[in-house]
Each structure stands twice: as structure tokens, then as C-alpha cells.
Amino acid sequence: MRATILHAPGDIRVEEWPDPVVERPTDAIVRVVAGCVCGSDLWSYRGVNDVPEPRTMGHEAIGVVEAVGAGVERVREGDFVVVPFNHCCGRCAHCRAGQTQGCVELAMTASGQAERTLVTNADATCFVLDEAPAPDRYAAVLALSDVLPTGYHAAISAGVTPGSTAVVVGDGAVGLCGVLSAQRLGAERIIALSRNPERQRLATAFGATDLVGERGDAAVAAVLELTDGVGADAVLECVGTEESMTTAFEAARPGATVGYVGVPHGAAVPWRVAFRNNIGLRGGMAPVIRYLPELVPAVLAGELDASAVFDLELPLADAAEGYRAMDERRAVKALLRP
């Protein structure tokens, strides 16, 4: 098959790669109809994470089931499925408690930026749609494989409630989906931290009521100014750096929670403010499978549409341009069509 292969930092190519095959009876193979590039893919592309050997890329995908193992009962060949980036067994104590990201058999989609991808524990993992969506809805549906439930997880983890004031740190695709999710959860005021005019426009379209272009201490001061000196009821941390984490804690009112979903890179809890103000921290990898029964119907009904985060659409062959555009912040998120 054709697949996006990262050879070394900055060296990404679409080339031939062995097709994934059913290895365990619970596996399925999905023909990818749409995949995309995640902000976390850039950690390897930029060399922040090691790239010891060439590897396929992409953990977000939707597509059609092409083959299933002998033990797969619910999912069938021909089904159109959303493939959550984290695959879960559905049987262990953690899955049964809704903590699907903590599954004892946790695995990840490994070739979403390719023609085919393997899904482990397919019955518990794949979300089967009643029918294939129209191609112009692929972007909205693709967002369900990671970026939308991850933004939603930030909002849920931060404890956004109806009428609350939420701050969203990070104007990447996840942060924007955090804005959309905060709106869905009824936040009355959503303060988005962004200095990029195009992303500010998207944040506003997704429900942001206030935009703060400052960073660091100045951003915190702006949030306090907007909240009568009290701070935000809930803060979504969608970056994962030391600066963003500190800003998140300092913008929170005493007793509030920082919902974080950015993979922490050098982040540290600012203990002084956390301790005195009792700011909680909750989040991590999104339990995508837990959220899909709620989010999929809303997306299919058109009530929830994160498709605007895909501001660049390319044929799979041009995946490298997708990475470049995101690396240079010319694009929020690149959708790839095999």
C-alpha cells in the first residue's frame, strides 16, 4: 500500500509499505477513506521525540472495513467506521469503568496516513455508522477519531458546566475543539487565548466569546480583568508546555480544575499557586470510545461540527506538504485523502 513514512526528523515520504494484515482473531483491517496529521505527529517530525527507524504515521482515520479476524462478531466487512486512535478491549476492569484509555490491551492506530490501517480489538474499538457519510461530511466525521473527543475531554476534565466561564489555552486544532466542546457543555463565557487572526476567527465561530492575544503573565492578567479578578471556573490546557501549564493554573479561580490533554513536554505543575488555590489537574489521553456514543449522533445530526479545523486538504501523496504547512503554522490541521 501507499503510506506516509517518517524516515528521520523532517524527512517524511509517501511510499510503498507492506499492507497490515489480520494477526489476531480480534483484528480488523480498515481501508482508509480519510486520515489526517495531528499536532502530536509534529513532535517526531521536529525531532523532539526520537525516530529510531522508519515508521508509518497517522493515528486518525475513518474508512471501510476490508477484513476481520475470525473472532470479530459485531463489525463486518463493508462497514463504514470511525477508528478511535486508541484501541481498547472493552472487557478489562478499566474499560468497564469507562477508562478505555487505560485498557490493559491498549493499542494505537499506526497507519492512519496510509491506504490501510490495522484495528485491534475491532469489536470494542470501531464505531460503526449505519451508512457511509457523504464525502463532504468526511472531515466532520474524521474529527471523531481523535481531535474532537480530545477537545471534549479537556472540557469534561476541566469541569465545564452550564453558565460557567472557561478559558482555553492553545489555539491548535485540539484547543479549537475545546472551545467547541465548552460551548456544547453550556459555558456562558469562553475565553480563547490566541494571537493568530485566522485561529481567532475559528475560535469565534466555535463559540469563543472573548479573545486574549497576550501570553504568559499578560494573558493571566487579561483573564483576571475579564472575570472581575476572580479567575476562570474551568481551564482547558491544550498545549502541554511549561508556559501553557503555568498560564492555565494562574488563570483558574481557586477550586477550579485544569483539564489537560496536550502530551506534556517539559510541563510542570506550578505548585505555589496550585497548592494555595487548590487548583486541580485532570485529563490526559482521551477515552475516545467512551465519548463516541454521545458525540457521533451529534456530529451526524450536524449539531456539532469541528470540520473547520481542517483548513488544508491534500491527496495522500502530498502528506509531506501537510506536515510542512502545520510545522510552519500555515495550516491548523491537514486532512489526507488516500
Next chain:
Amino acid sequence: MRATILHAPGDIRVEEWPDPVVERPTDAIVRVVAGCVCGSDLWSYRGVNDVPEPRTMGHEAIGVVEAVGAGVERVREGDFVVVPFNHCCGRCAHCRAGQTQGCVELAMTASGQAERTLVTNADATCFVLDEAPAPDRYAAVLALSDVLPTGYHAAISAGVTPGSTAVVVGDGAVGLCGVLSAQRLGAERIIALSRNPERQRLATAFGATDLVGERGDAAVAAVLELTDGVGADAVLECVGTEESMTTAFEAARPGATVGYVGVPHGAAVPWRVAFRNNIGLRGGMAPVIRYLPELVPAVLAGELDASAVFDLELPLADAAEGYRAMDERRAVKALLRP
């Protein structure tokens, strides 16, 4: 008055010091009937925290109101009061939300190990008892000024619920009060990490159902063994070091919360396990004033008794011995009687 003065790390003496006086109309002066030494006092005694100049010590006290400012209305001379270590105004947005530790006028008891101490915002801060407790109940009542509500805060922050399994990291006075609080909140199983026979005995008396003498990875393995490989529903972190924080996160089941109350000294969130397992972190300085309306009646009724954490009782003059005994772990917590 006679007061415990820390001159330099390791150099603590009881000597004459100016009496505190009413400076603001909302102040009160309390004649201390009982005070005590806190584990956090040892940070300065050991030189981990700076001691730039001689200072009074002690933030825990019960006693009799001796003088009040002109603006104090509720509290009267002669009242027997519990003095929460953190003083709060009761009027700001944070106090009104129950986040008394985040009060905009936050202040601390500064001479609990002395004959007298100043209480700011006395009306909102002091908890007035209907009558003075009998001297043999001083220890149980004194625990209400900090150590018991702090252990309770760990349990509340960790989300201990009836029937749950709780792990308590730390066998100091706060950890032991965490065990007692987890029992009060209905935990079915309470696993206390302690290798000290005397503290193990206290933990058991306070409700611990299991004792784990190991530390670090071995302690985590023991907790997993005791919980069928799942981990604890709630973890109380009552130490504040890097090792204790890591142990707490690793002993938690996915989706659980670490309730922390130890002032963090070098602690860091172990991001890998926190992120994948969605382990939350909540706690910090206890909002003592919020908890007292619930805890005081239980203590006065004898339903809740943390007095056993005071395993050393000394006249104020011997405060230095109290510090030495706690520093050398010969005592859990020293009570001082002026």
C-alpha cells in the same frame, strides 16, 4: 509572653517575645491553651526552608479569646475557640465559594507555640465552642486547627466514597488523619503505607484495613496485588516528595484522583502514568474553615478522635524537645501546653 522562637535551622528556643496586639479592628488575640508542632515546621527547623531572621513558630492553636478589635462582633472575650491555621475574611468571592484557603486576605496563625497568638478576621476565622472542653479533650479539639481537616481534605480531594478502596501515602500525623477521614467517608478498604510499627498500630486504630511496609515500586506492586491488579479508587498523598507523589500516581487505578496535602518539596507529576491513566490531582492547602461545621460536632460528640496522633505532650518550655523528637521520628506529633 513566652514564645517558641526559631533562630536558625536546628536552633529553637522558648524565650520572651512581644505580645501580639490588636492592630486592625477585625483582629482578636487568643490566649493559647494548647498548641503543637506540625511536620511542615520541620522544613524550616531542618533548613530546607530559609530562616532569614528569628521568628515565632506554630500555626495550630486552641484557646480563649483575650481581646478583640472594635469591629469584631461575633467573637467575644472569654470565648473558647478553635483557631484555623489559615485565617479568611468570609466575604470575598473565594470565601463565598468555600475556597477559604484562596481568600484575598489570607493570613496564618504565627505564634501557636506561644502564650498568645493573633487571629485576623476573627469573626470569620474563629470557630467558637459553646463551652470550654475538658482538659483531657484538648488534644482532640486541637487537631481541628489543622491536622485533622488537612487529612480530611486529602480524603475529600481524592474522592473517597462509601465502599471505595483508598491508599494513604505517608504515615505522619496528616497521613494518619487521612486514614481516619477515609474511614469516616466510608472507604471499605484503607491501605496505609507505613513501615513503622508504632505508626502501623495507630493507622490500624484509625481504620486501616491493610498495611504495606514497602516503598516505591514495591509498594505499588503490593497495592496492585491487594486490588486484583486494578489499583486504588482514591489515593491520599500526605508527604509531598517526588517519590511519594510517584508512588501515589502509580497506585491509583485509571480515572482515580490523587488527593495531596503535603506541601510539595521537589515533587513532580509522573506524566507518563498520569496521562495514560487519567490520574487526576487535587488538593493543596486545606480550607479548614469550610470543614469545621462538619468536623467540630463530630469531634465534640466523640465520633471522630484524632488525639492519638499527639504521642508526646510537653510544657511549652520544652518545645525544643518536641522538635527534636519529631525530627528524629521518635514522636508523631508533639502537643505543647503554655
